[in-house]
Amino acid sequence: MKIRLGYIGVEDTMEMVLAVIRKYPDYECYPYIHTRFEEIDDLLEQHSGNMDMWLFSGPLPYEAAKQSGKSFKPLFFIPYTGTSLYRTLCEILYQQKLHIDELSFDILTQAELQQVFSEFGIKHSPIYNKEYTGSDEALYEHHLKLWEEGKTKAAVTCVWIVQQKLARMGVPVFRVRPTESSVESVLNTALRAHEMLQFMDAQVAVQIIKTDPYNGVSQELYSSDELFNMEMALTQKLLQYAKKVQGSLKGAGPGRFAIFTTRGIVRELTNNFTTIPDLAEIQELEGRLTNCGIGIGKTVYEAELLAGKALLHTKPYKEGAWMIFFEDKTITGPLGKPEQLSYSYVSDELQKISAASSLSIATLGKIQFILRKRGTDEINAYELAQHMQILPRSARRILIQLEASGLAQITGEDNPHPRGRPRKIYRIDLSLE
Structure with a gap:
């Protein structure tokens, strides 16, 4: 039985990606074009039940899909490899005759850029680079501001939406597009993941x-x-x-x-x-x-x-x-x-913390998951009790024990009820470093 692969991509690379997927007899591909990230939620909600896995045209739509939580099927994205950037830089440096200091970049890390520049024999470090921090609008503004201030003559983006916005503003813009080899690489990775999933299932x-x-x-x-x-x-x-x-x-x-x-x-x-x-x-x-x-x-x-x-x-x-x-x-x-937790009973790291704090690995695992789920390392006893489904006094004992072990410290108090006792806020650091 073929793997039902949903592909969510943009129009300028759609045909190239589909041509590569067609070479793989294991896949049956269902392509969907998106022009805005907001459309990804609807596509996942409508079609996830009919797919075995999803492939995205880049890290941004992939991140949007992960954040949406609309699909529990395996998710993959086509990476922007050094080869992709190498091809774009050839056009910019040798055909357009632009200097590296006249360009602004996005998405790619400083290390990735340095490696490609080194292969080109370029000694200058990338000056104008912005890695992705959760907003395509921030990438767009990064390039536009530099161009308007006269610091750059062109933008190099990995994001189709950013390219479209910059082009409408008259900014010379080049897009780093995925290569066939990068598509083949992720398809092979997805095949191995599918085999492992079948074994586990x-x-x-x-x-x-x-x-x-x-x-x-x-x-x-x-x-x-x-x-x-x-x-x-x-x-x-x-x-x-x-x-x-x-x-x-x-x-x-x-x-x-x-x-x-x-x-x-x-x-x-x-x-x-x-x-x-x-x-x-x-x-x-x-x-x-x-x-x-x-x-x-x-x-x-x-x-x-x-x-x-x-x-x-x-x-x-x-x-x-x-x-x-x-x-x-x-x-x-x-x-x-709402209080669903996922935690481990076996962890070398938590085993050491357990020995130092006298708290069980299960309790520490729960706390670790709760902090990750909340996106903060600060919590009070009432909040901890709610998440762990225990009495507040039991939660207070846990926090006091963590504090005594040097794994937590009081950072303040809050008082949601004017006549009630203030609640101490603890910052937790489950490490022994």
């Missing part, structure tokens, strides 16, 4: 589901036959769900069932391990399916053990929590909840 996944067949049932007296029928009705629903996930069902103790399937099916049903499966069989079990632990392992035995551990980790949460334990000892969950 074949891993065993075991779901251990905790149920309560009598939840929501009135307090009336029921005969043993009626109670048996309730249990059988629940089992029948679980059998339907097991069939939907192409798995098999077996009892795993009082009120517990195990479903055996594969990682790939679980990944698809949970939107890359982020949500509870949106299936009628699960919705009909609402209230009776209390919690679910999913284990993914190299063997059935390993996956079943990890599923049991995942189920234990649902205890701090309300009913309906789903957790996943992976073979690399990372855990994620509760699925579909």
Whole structure:
């Protein structure tokens, strides 16, 4: 079966990229042209369900796709290699007779530019260069301002949109376009990634589901036959769900069932391990399916053990929590909840910090993920408690312990409630350097 590849690119390189993709019999390509980054969200939302992976014409649309979160399929982009810049500089320096100091650059790093200049025998360092910081408008303004001030005579951009804007303003502009070799390189990388993903998707996944067949049932007296029928009705629903996930069902103790399937099916049903499966069989079990632990392992035995551990980790949460334990000892969950965390139980770095702070690796892993998710290294006890689903006093003890170990320091206070006690703000640095 061919790999369904969605390609989102710009019109000036579309035909070249498609011609290269056609050389690869493993791909079935679906091309989409975009003129604005805002269009990428809609394209992903409309077509991701029909794609196996996505390819983008450069790092900017790729970053826009990552930020949107509209697709959980593997994402790749065509890099601007040294060869791409080399070809553009040949035209500028030898045909247009411009000097390197008269040019402004973007996207490419200082090191990449230095390497190409060295190969050209150019000793000058690039003076006017701006790396991407999240805004194509900033790149456009970088080039335009330098040209208007008379510091440059032309712009060299990797971004089609920036090229179009500058050209409309009358700025002489050259675009670094991807080469066929760079397209071939990323297509080969994507093929290897697809093979690895297929291998991983074949891993065993075991779901251990905790149920309560009598939840929501009135307090009336029921005969043993009626109670048996309730249990059988629940089992029948679980059998339907097991069939939907192409798995098999077996009892795993009082009120517990195990479903055996594969990682790939679980990944698809949970939107890359982020949500509870949106299936009628699960919705009909609402209230009776209390919690679910999913284990993914190299063997059935390993996956079943990890599923049991995942189920234990649902205890701090309300009913309906789903957790996943992976073979690399990372855990994620509760699925579909704002407080969903992903953290590791095995880390050499966190092992050292654990020994120094007396906090468990799991606790440190949670804190590490929370800070990364928030995009800041500062947090108070109330915020930490909300994310970790623990009491504020427990969160305060953790922060005090980090402070005593030299891993956190108080940077200030906030007081959201005028009559309440101020909350200390801690800056956390989970390193021993």
